[in-house]
Amino acid sequence: MAGRFAPWRVFAAVPQQVRRLAIxxxxxxxxxxxxxxxxxxxxxxxxxxxxxxxxxxxxxLPIRYAGHEACAMCHPQVVExxxxxxxxxxxxxxxxxxAVQHTTNPIEVKPPAPRDRAFCPxxxxxxxxxxxxxPQIDTTQHNPGVPCFACHNPHDPTPSHPPESCAACHGxxxxxxxVSPHAxxxxxxxxxxxxxxxxxxxxxxxxxxxxxxxxxxCHAAGAPAPASLPASxxxxxxxxxxxxxxxxxxxxxxxxxxxxx
Amino acid sequence: MADEIPATGSASARPGGxxxxxxxxxxxxxxxxxxxxxxARQDGGAAQGAxxxxxxxxxxxxxxxxxxxxxxNKCIGCGRCAAAxxxxxxxxxxPHYCRTWxxxxxxxxxxxxxxxxxNGGIDGFPEPVAEGDVMxxxxxxxxxxxxxxxxxVQVCPVGATFxxxxxxxxxxxxxxxxxxxxxxxxxxxxxxxxxxxKTAQKCTFCYHRVVRGLVPACVEVCPTGARIxxxxxxxxxxxTRFRRFNALQVLKPQLNTEPRVYYANLDGQVR
Amino acid sequence: xxxxxxxxxxxxxxxxxxxxxxxxxxxVAGAFILASxxxxxxxxxxQPTYRLxxxxxxxxxxxxxxxxxxxxxxxxxxxxxxLTPNVRSAMAMxxxxxxxxxxxVLLLEIWFDFRxxxxxxxxxxxxxxxxxxxxxxxxxxxxxxxxxxxxxxxGKLITIIGIPSAFLLHGYVGFIFGSVxxxxxxxxxxxxxxxxxxxxxxxxxxxxLVYVVTSRARGKPLDMVCLDxxxxxxxxxxxxxxxLEMLDVTQRLYEAEESISILGQMLQNRLVISLxxxxxxxxxxxxxxxxxxxxxxxxxxxxxxxxxxxxxxxYFVMAVLIQIGIFSTRWxxxxxxxxFSKSLRGLTTYKLEFLGIEGILVAAAxxxxxxxxxxxxxxxxxxxxxxxxEVAPESDESAPLPPAG
Numbered sequence: 001m002a003g004r005f006a007p008w009r010v011f012a013a014v015p016q017q018v019r020r021l022a023i024x025x026x027x028x029x030x031x032x033x034x035x036x037x038x039x040x041x042x043x044x045x046x047x048x049x050x051x052x053x054x055x056x057x058x059x060x061l062p063i064r065y066a067g068h069e070a071c072a073m074c075h076p077q078v079v080e081x082x083x084x085x086x087x088x089x090x091x092x093x094x095x096x097x098x099a100v101q102h103t104t105n106p107i108e109v110k111p112p113a114p115r116d117r118a119f120c121p122x123x124x125x126x127x128x129x130x131x132x133x134x135p136q137i138d139t140t141q142h143n144p145g146v147p148c149f150a151c152h153n154p155h156d157p158t159p160s161h162p163p164e165s166c167a168a169c170h171g172x173x174x175x176x177x178x179v180s181p182h183a184x185x186x187x188x189x190x191x192x193x194x195x196x197x198x199x200x201x202x203x204x205x206x207x208x209x210x211x212x213x214x215x216x217x218c219h220a221a222g223a224p225a226p227a228s229l230p231a232s233x234x235x236x237x238x239x240x241x242x243x244x245x246x247x248x249x250x251x252x253x254x255x256x257x258x259x260x261x
Numbered sequence: 262m263a264d265e266i267p268a269t270g271s272a273s274a275r276p277g278g279x280x281x282x283x284x285x286x287x288x289x290x291x292x293x294x295x296x297x298x299x300x301a302r303q304d305g306g307a308a309q310g311a312x313x314x315x316x317x318x319x320x321x322x323x324x325x326x327x328x329x330x331x332x333x334n335k336c337i338g339c340g341r342c343a344a345a346x347x348x349x350x351x352x353x354x355x356p357h358y359c360r361t362w363x364x365x366x367x368x369x370x371x372x373x374x375x376x377x378x379x380n381g382g383i384d385g386f387p388e389p390v391a392e393g394d395v396m397x398x399x400x401x402x403x404x405x406x407x408x409x410x411x412x413x414v415q416v417c418p419v420g421a422t423f424x425x426x427x428x429x430x431x432x433x434x435x436x437x438x439x440x441x442x443x444x445x446x447x448x449x450x451x452x453x454x455x456x457x458x459k460t461a462q463k464c465t466f467c468y469h470r471v472v473r474g475l476v477p478a479c480v481e482v483c484p485t486g487a488r489i490x491x492x493x494x495x496x497x498x499x500x501t502r503f504r505r506f507n508a509l510q511v512l513k514p515q516l517n518t519e520p521r522v523y524y525a526n527l528d529g530q531v532r
Numbered sequence: 533x534x535x536x537x538x539x540x541x542x543x544x545x546x547x548x549x550x551x552x553x554x555x556x557x558x559x560v561a562g563a564f565i566l567a568s569x570x571x572x573x574x575x576x577x578x579q580p581t582y583r584l585x586x587x588x589x590x591x592x593x594x595x596x597x598x599x600x601x602x603x604x605x606x607x608x609x610x611x612x613x614x615l616t617p618n619v620r621s622a623m624a625m626x627x628x629x630x631x632x633x634x635x636x637v638l639l640l641e642i643w644f645d646f647r648x649x650x651x652x653x654x655x656x657x658x659x660x661x662x663x664x665x666x667x668x669x670x671x672x673x674x675x676x677x678x679x680x681x682x683x684x685x686x687g688k689l690i691t692i693i694g695i696p697s698a699f700l701l702h703g704y705v706g707f708i709f710g711s712v713x714x715x716x717x718x719x720x721x722x723x724x725x726x727x728x729x730x731x732x733x734x735x736x737x738x739x740x741l742v743y744v745v746t747s748r749a750r751g752k753p754l755d756m757v758c759l760d761x762x763x764x765x766x767x768x769x770x771x772x773x774x775x776l777e778m779l780d781v782t783q784r785l786y787e788a789e790e791s792i793s794i795l796g797q798m799l800q801n802r803l804v805i806s807l808x809x810x811x812x813x814x815x816x817x818x819x820x821x822x823x824x825x826x827x828x829x830x831x832x833x834x835x836x837x838x839x840x841x842x843x844x845x846x847y848f849v850m851a852v853l854i855q856i857g858i859f860s861t862r863w864x865x866x867x868x869x870x871x872f873s874k875s876l877r878g879l880t881t882y883k884l885e886f887l888g889i890e891g892i893l894v895a896a897a898x899x900x901x902x903x904x905x906x907x908x909x910x911x912x913x914x915x916x917x918x919x920x921x922e923v924a925p926e927s928d929e930s931a932p933l934p935p936a937g
Contacts, residue, residue: 015682017647020670021640028635032614040615041436049618050423054433059320061469064349065478090484094341098348123339123484128390129365129398130337134485172392357542364536376536376877403538412714418624419612438612439605441545442623448714450538450874454545459605516713532875 064098067091071099074106078155085156086135095119095154120148126171133169133201162198169201173256180257184229190214190255215249216240320472325427327466328493328521329480330503331402333528335487338363338400340382342479342488347383349467349478356380358453360464361404361479365390366530368397374530401531402488404479405430405451405464406512406520413443413452422461428493428521429468434460448513449520466490493521534801535794535878544870544882547890549599551862552898554705554727556596557630558858559902561702561728562735563589564638564694569765571691577761583915584746585739586642591906593634598898602889622708633701637694644687646913647672648680652921664912675923702731709865716791716876717798717869722780729773734858736766737851742906744848750916756840763827763847766854770820777816791876798872798879807864815857819850 046052068091072079075092082088093099096111117139126136143151151160166187167174177183187193193206209215217223220240225231238244244252253259346361347354362381367390368374379386382400390398407430414422414430421437424430437460444452444461452463467477471490475481480490491500500523507525513532524531533542567585569575601607614631617624651673654665672679703724709715710723740762747754784792799807826834826846838846872879885891910916 015679016672016674017644017670017679017682017686020672021643024670035611036615039611044420044616047426048423049420049616051420051433051436054436055322055425055431055468057435058431058465058468059472061350063470063473063475065345065470065475065481067470067475067481087484089486091481093345094482094484098345122341122385123337126389127338127386128392128395129367129386129400131334131399134337175392357539359539362539376875378536378539381539412712415618415620416623416712417618418621418627419609420616420618421612436609436612437606438609440600440603440623441605442621442708444540444545445869446712446714448874450540453540454543454605532877 063100065093066098066100066103068093070103082155085158087155087157115147115149117145117147120152128172132173135169136171137168138171158199166193177256182256182258184233186228189226189228209250212240212248219249322425322427322472326493326495327407327428327471328491328500328523329404329407329466329477330489330491330500330507330509330523330525332487332489332503332507333399333401333524333526335485336363336400336402337485337487338365338382338386339484340385341482341484342402343381343383345478345482346464349470350465352462353456354383355456358455358462360451360462361402364401364403364531366399366401366528367395368528368530370394370396372396397528399528401524401527402479403449403451403512404522405447405466406449406518406522407464407466409519409521410517412446412448412516412518416442416446418442425468429466429471430463431465431468432461432463434458434462437461448516448518533878533880535873536875537873537878537880538875541870541873542880544867544880546866546870547603547882548884548892548895549603549890549898551859551866552599552895553596554702554865555734555859555862555899556592556599556902557705558702558727558731558734558862559738560589560593560596560633560638560735561698561731562733562737563592563739564698564735565732566736566739566762566765567641568691568695568698571688572695575761575765577757578765580755580758580917581739581743581762583645583913583917583920584743585735586638586645587909587913587915588739588742588902588906589735590638590642591909592902593630593638594905595898595902596630598901599895602894602898622704622711626704626708629697629700629704633694633697637690637697641687641690641694642913643668643670644683644690647683648675648923649919649921650913651675652923661912668912680923699728703728709869712869714874715869716789717795717872718865720780722776723865726773726776726780729769729776730858730861733766733769733773733854736762736769737854737858740766740847740851741855744844746910746916752916752918754840754844756844759844759847760828763823763850764829766851767820767823767827767829770816770823770854774816774820777812794872794876794879798868801879802871802881803864803868806860806867810860811857811864814853815860816854819854819857822846822850 041051041053043052044050047055068079071092079092082090093111095114099111101109102111121137121139124135124137125139130136148154152158163169165174170187174187177185190209191206194204196204197206213220218226218235219238221237223237225233225235249255340363343359343362346352350360352358352360359381362378362383363386364376364378364382365386366374366376371394377386377388379388386400407424407428409424409428411424411430414424417423418440419436419438421433422430422443423433439454439459439461441454441461444454447463452461454460455462467475467479470477476490477488480488489499489503491498491503493500493504495501503525504523507523509523509525510527511520511523512527563585566578567582567589570578570582570585601610604610613624613627617627619625647669650665650669652675654662654669706724706727709718709727710720712718740759743758743762744754784795825836826838826843828834834843867882870880871882887893
């Protein structure tokens with residue numbers, strides 16, 4: 001049986017244990033290969049180590065928010081009015097909710113138009129973590145009971161008259177200063193604001209003092225007291241030539257609450 | 262952008278009244294077409310391929326490379342983004358499943374930093390912060406960073422999560438085995454296990470919107486423009502301007518995950 | 533919950549089942565290392581436990597995938613790990629390490645070691661058990677000297693390959709945790725090494741327990757020389773394991789990098805009992821000191837001479853304590869890594885259920901299952917020294933009687 005056929009001889013020389021085990025291993029490997037051929041999804045590996053068809057199914061997921069460009073097609077006047085107002089960056093669906101059903105069925109499906117006073121404070125209620133100057137109100141004090149849209153058109157929310165005091169937008173600074181030694185000073189004592197600041201705050205920024213001599217105007221040793229303040233007010237005086245030379249005053253003293261260590 | 266719904270035309274009237282039949286029929290077709298196309302898109306059925314082929318060129322992921330910018334100074338913590346994301350993507354409204362969320366940081370004058378995120382911020386931050394000893398406070402939106410060197414993609418045992426050719430990290434819901442290794446590997450806490458499908462889920466950059474030329478839902482509804490979506494390496498993208506004019510940071514850079522979400526004005530306290 | 537955690541971190545992802553899994557595979561690796569001590573390093577004293585260790589390792593290895601399957605969100609898709617493995621994923625590659633170890637090491641070694649016995653036990657018998665044993669021999673009935681020598685050599689070779697394979701088996705589980713850079717509790721170069729040595733400790737302790745219980749159950753006297761040797765190796769392994777864990781702690785405290793604050797809080801607020809009490813004190817220090825005093829290591833008797841009767845009981849109790857300790861080690865790794873937030877600002881809690889697929893009941897059943905499997909296996913391949921079949925000299929026509937059942 002061995003004969004001259006060399007591979008058979010080698011095979012026959014291998015112990016029976018190894019031959020039988022080799023058969024078992026071969027069967028298992030073949031099973032794995034067959035399983036791979038049958039069970040691996042067809043598009044797997046086309047574009048990477050994943051099932052390419054899954055990207056296609058993800059692409060086909062339903063859309064809920066139509067996007068602001070969709071609204072402009074049928075509501076150009078509203079969009080145009082909003083485009084030059086403070087709410088120009090606020091997309092329609094921020095307030096009106098997801099509206100893609102409305103774009104496909106404009107007559108029967110109407111997005112809600114929020115009218116309740118609890119809606120606008122979501123963005124505009126005062127919160128110390130909000131950026132300075134972002135229009136914020138104290139909801140309990142700002143015209144309580146009156147719906148917001150009574151004075152503010154949501155598509156052009158400029159108030160009927162600009163805020164009288166700086167505190168309307170800079171509330172936290174105002175409240176900080178109100179309990180500080182600088183409380184008697186109006187904001188305009190140190191800052192000059194173009195009237196347009198109330199309409200386009202970031203484009204018309206108020207001025208800030210630039211040198212030590214400005215603060216020295218009240219706090220230098222021989223400076224006169226400002227006429228607007230009561231004469232009995234004690235103003236701390238320093239020798240400008242030696243006090244904290246090289247620094248400008250506000251590097252150490254927070255102007256809205258000096259000496260608040 | 263590609264895949265726009267074609268605009269409705271307006272029929273021109275002849276002097277003396279009457280509209281040419283040709284123009285009238287064209288106007289009818291122009292009005293009906295967007296409705297039909299949108300319906301086909303909604304349906305997501307086989308008709309989609311045919312409709313898209315006639316309406317716009319097929320989306321090619323290889324020419325896109327998406328990223329997102331977040332300007333921390335602009336975020337007002339209204340939470341609209343988190344709410345819109347849940348709406349757009351059918352995320353369970355229960356508290357602990359967030360594809361995106363907002364964190365509020367309050368740094369006190371004594372240096373202590375407190376962070377909170379009530380329900381991910383989807384109802385805003387109704388609890389006020391006591392103003393008294395606040396040194397600085399701000400909001401930080403968080404989401405999946407779609408890392409170029411994503412640890413979640415590296416550890417997925419079966420290839421159910423992957424990075425597409427346009428830089429978006431997605432999850433194949435019908436292939437995921439639910440082992441949760443990716444959730445453990447994500448340094449940013451961006452992933453969760455969906456309670457019903459028992460598969461891993463996370464922000465997809467609203468891929469289904471992006472391939473149609475829309476922006477992700479969170480970007481769409483952000484009222485202050487704190488979130489910017491765009492393409493890396495495309496000069497006309499809003500993201501390019503953002504990257505040019507801001508000193509950018511990413512979250513946990515020391516882990517070398519190469520995130521694609523770039524933060525401007527990010528405070529050192531943020532993890 | 534205290535402090536701040538990311539919203540998605542409220543729910544812990546890896547539960548009690550993921551604690552059970554490395555516990556079981558650790559026992560496998562440890563039992564096999566003990567077997568290799570007998571086979572490769574010729575530690576004759578532990579020879580009575582050689583076959584028992586192999587069969588015990590097999591029983592635990594068979595049960596090991598169960599907690600994983602129970603934990604998966606989609607166990608019906610589990611085959612995907614073998615069909616489309618992601619070669620960059622430690623978890624995927626571990627599937628192949630497990631398969632390699634099961635088939636090419638453990639099953640092969642058991643086969644080569646028991647083949648002769650299976651042939652003899654099944655010869656001339658009818659019934660399911662005999663048929664099954666004949667099937668297991670794969671039809672290789674050759675009992676000649678040449679064939680038996682080959683069996684022996686093959687077995688030795690496989691054991692030699694098996695030692696690094698066992699290291700790989702459980703070191704890989706450690707690597708699955710240790711390579712997660714997102715998690716400062718897990719991410720460590722030491723993790724695979726600590727896992728491996730705690731596996732060796734638990735495996736030797738397990739074999740001590742199994743040997744004592746099976747000997748008593750069968751009414752056989754305990755081989756105190758064997759037990760003493762087991763206890764000595766247990767002590768050595770425990771010393772290395774403890775040193776590694778102390779090294780880890782020391783290095784962490786010394787470097788004191790960013791996560792040290794929240795990790796310290798977690799230890800104080802969540803892991804006091806499981807770590808300080810169970811893992812360190814009950815599971816390591818008490819057995820360490822006791823074995824050091826009682827087990828004979830360098831001399832023939834221990835530092836404190838204890839007569840045989842209470843001595844084996846002391847070993848037994850220490851082995852139980854060690855099991856508790858190593859289980860706690862796995863607990864502390866898995867839950868320690870999830871009880872603190874990756875924001876490094878807060879802690880959360882684990883709600884341990886009693887019922888439910890990830891509850892205590894199911895976990896306990898899975899931990900006990902290998903013992904049931906072991907009970908079944910010893911019916912097919914009894915590993916007792918007195919059950920081993922002897923090859924009859926060729927002239928003798930009557931074969932020795934196989935043991936009943």
